[in-house]
Amino acid sequence: MSTLEDDELIELITSWSQKRKASSPKAADINTNDADQPSHSSSLSFQLAQEDNEESVDDLGGDDKGPIFGDYASYFATKAQNQQIEDEKFLEWNKKRQQVQGQDTKVSSIFTGCVVHVNGYTRPSIATIHKLIILNGGKFIHHLSSKGAATHIIAERLTPRKQAEFKNYKVVRPQWVLDSIERGSLQRWSDYSLIEVDYGQQRLQFRNEDQTNPHAKQDDEDESEIGPSIEPMSEIVDTTDGTTTIDSKHPDFLKQFFAKSRLHHLSTWKADLRLEFLNMVIEQSKSQGHMPTGASHRIIVHVDFDCFFATVSALKRPDIDFQNQPVCVSHGGTKPGSTADIASCNYVCRKYGVKNGMWVRQAKKLCPDLICLDYDFLGYETASKKLYEILLGLKPDCILPVSIDEALLEISSLIDDENTVEQVQGFCESLRREIYEQTRCTVSVGVSHNVLLAKLSLRKAKPNGYFYLHENFEEFLHNIPVSSLPGVGGAIVNKLISQVFPHSSSEITIGEIQGLERANLEKVFGVKTGTKLFEYAHGIDHTSIDINSNPEAFTRKSISIDINWGIRFDSIAQIDEFLFRVSEEICNKLQLMKMCTSQVTLKILKRSKGAPIEPPKFLGCGQCDSFSKSSRLGIPSDDYRTIGMEARILFRNIGCDPLELRGVSIQVTKLIEKGKEVQMRLPFARLDAPKTARLEGKEQHSDTPMEDKDIDAQVFEQLPPSIQEELRSELRRRNITIGERTPKRKRVYYQQVFTRTGASEVIRIISPRKSPSKSPLKKSPTKKSPVKDVKRRETKVAKVDEDVLNELPPSLRKEILEEWDEYERTNMTEFDRLRERGKLPETKFHNSANSIESLVMDDFECKINLIMFQKTSQPSKIIKLVDRWMKKTVEKGPHHRDLELFQTYLSKLKHHSHPLYAVIIERMRLISRIEPLCQRWLNILTTLIQERPTYRD
DNA sequence: ACAAATACCGAG
């Protein structure tokens, strides 16, 4: 409490009081929130009340997506997504109906993971199939516009053109659905396949059938039946022939991509190994405590397979003479024009100048006899496992996994002071022998007294060798190229060349660095990098490989997923979908780690101006500019919908034409153990927690003195006496009086509003200072907002779907309709409720009719366009409404229909450069400061209203 | 001046 600004304190009290007023009489027990505040006696630990008594329908259905997120999703209303929401609503409603009727409410999940689309005329009808699918856990899409979005297509007949189009889909007959449901499990799609596997002969048959099919023509047109299909279906069809390709629009893309990505494997292997060894070490030190090595002279061993992938992949090919034939690992064979990366190549290749990472195309030129092998990810894992087993068996002082094929050991205590060199050699050579015997792969070993030198020694040892650097260090380092130093890559080398050795023509060596002043290096590269470079050049390295000495340093601090290949989208809806899928993956990992995140970062790659639409590498990202934005979460989360929604917002904040998007990455940081995060579930719960426990001290505002601090007496009275008591003392301490309330704060904004003319100017002024990433209004729009189709959904009949209804007996039909009405009523939006009561409720908030705010605004309004909202155009009323709305919906989030309505209204205001726009936005921002949860959908609103997408160049 | 956000880098 005492950490709050006066400002916020007043707002807080007001909001409590309003909450109390709004909720039922029994809310007198509001301060009994002991779950979150176990020990603290303060009755001020009031949590903004979730009215627990409201029976949310999704409670019945267990852990499924609640309507909250259904609402969220519709912020980005597209037809398809609206459909999903309707489907979910329908499911909830149906669940409720079943419950009322005492039926089993268990959710069938036969079609879980299936995304179904119906093509053309079918029996049963499309509507029936639709309901059957969603009632059994599947997803249904009416449009195939997002190419590849469907996992199954249901059809009875296909035109030849459609046949070609759907060649790589699972196209099944309707019977597949019926049988699956009847038998209670997903039937093999291939048994119902409409398109026969390409055996030539049968295909002809189909063609014949099609030509005689009276529906054929109609089939071809059915796309326009449903609505004008703007999106062309062509892109999925490759230009050269009729085959399809899996790109980011396909639901399985992520899976497929990761399954085949070497870099993804490398990263996950590494993370897994680190985790495994970390846990192992923690286990050990629990039982026996940590024993720091007593040895004075450290011996570090670096062991690494020789061209790991190539070696292992070649094990399956006894026909290849690995020592004498050039062999590499890459996708897709050995075609001379291939743009596949070479993941690993053997030493024969390297003689020709072939390098890892090179394209096959290029390598083929250098070495025409090149043999390309397939990846064998399982084989790599097996070999690695054996390596680590062997290493563990040697009982070194410590092991640090560097990667799947590479590890660092410290063996100081295993070696005596006598005959050190021989002992080390004996140890390493037997290690090498053992690994070869067990894996049939060669390793090299480098040894020295620190990590840096061990690493450099390893380089010298390769391939299939051993080197112990124990003397003549300077001489050893002298002729090694700087780029061999760990941490020195292209950028640093370039900087060296351009800023330190402008005349040097050949490769820069460590020896040349040795001649440089430390200060000089620090000037060019910064303190850390400069120092490191200097020390490395002199063979100095303090890197520790002992996990045990500092486990914290080896624990994972972030999780991210990057996809910069195959990213091709047509619409923002597809991107939204994709972001959710990525978030799902992230959250899987989070949950596995039992962690939650409080910060989400979205990074995108956008095609650089002038770069070709399709880069040379097939489905590659080509030359791109990268943009990133991050956002703090009010509540740490491991829910993919929360993370995904955040990502969607961030994407809109960055503003990128979907067609130009080439890379997506979501990163989560500021990880918190799951379970700990509930203590800070709501900002108010943090009030009397120690300051350090508050969220990064984030909400500390500058201490702006306020003139008129006081609290409306009526407001105060509405609080429970116990709280009043405590508040009184705190308020006294702060010189805040309880009495007639006068409008306060931020007059400055109104002035600014009136001194500017253009909307964009106004917007600039009020853009938030606090979180640049959340400033959705940075750019001045040049075009009008896209006219959003805020068509209210049709009445209940359309929702429940007539076709299905009609197939039911009349008595049941009536019942269902009535229940639907009831359902709708209980899920009424806040605005609906207000409307039903016939008038807007009065709030205590800005009571004074002569407040500067209302005076100014009401006056102004006469001169400006009159824009009605909820039957009023009076700014003070509208502001009140907004207050009320936001506060009321802070927990559940706003109803999507309210949002739509409000967005339309705001858009109008903005379109007319109405000053109220800025006032409302500022008002919402203010509230968001008190209720950080509101920030999120404020962002969404302002983002949507803005002309989108704004493209950055 | 400081902290947070963003940008960039390198490794395997």
Added chain:
DNA sequence: CATCGCTCGGTATTTGT
């Protein structure tokens, strides 16, 4: 047929207040 350009930690630089 193509092709699967990841993911982490560290550091520098910019931005906002």
